[in-house]
Amino acid sequence: MPAMPDLPCQTHADLFFADAQAQLAVARDMCAGCPVKDLCLAGALERHEPHGVWGGQIFLNGIAVDRKPPRGRPRKHAA
Structure with a gap:
C-alpha cells in the first residue's frame, strides 16, 4: 500500500498504537x-x-x- 501522508494514521500514529482503550477507540x-x-x-x-x-x-x-484488555494484573472477584 502506498504511503498517504494526509491520513490520520500517518499524522496521529501515536493514537493507533496507544495503550489506553479511549485512544484506540478514537483511532478506530x-x-x-x-x-x-x-x-x-x-x-x-x-x-x-x-x-x-x-x-x-x-x-x-x-x-x-x-x-484491548487493561494492563496489569486482573482484579480479584469476591467469592
Whole structure:
C-alpha cells in the first residue's frame, strides 16, 4: 500500500498504537471514512499485525479484538 501522508494514521500514529482503550477507540473512529480502510485491514490480517489499529479494527497478538484488555494484573472477584 502506498504511503498517504494526509491520513490520520500517518499524522496521529501515536493514537493507533496507544495503550489506553479511549485512544484506540478514537483511532478506530478515525478509520471510518478512510479510502484505504479495507486494504489496510486485509494487509494487517495477512501480516498478523501484533498490535495497533488497522482498518478500523484493534489488533492484539495478531487478531482483531473488540477492545484491548487493561494492563496489569486482573482484579480479584469476591467469592
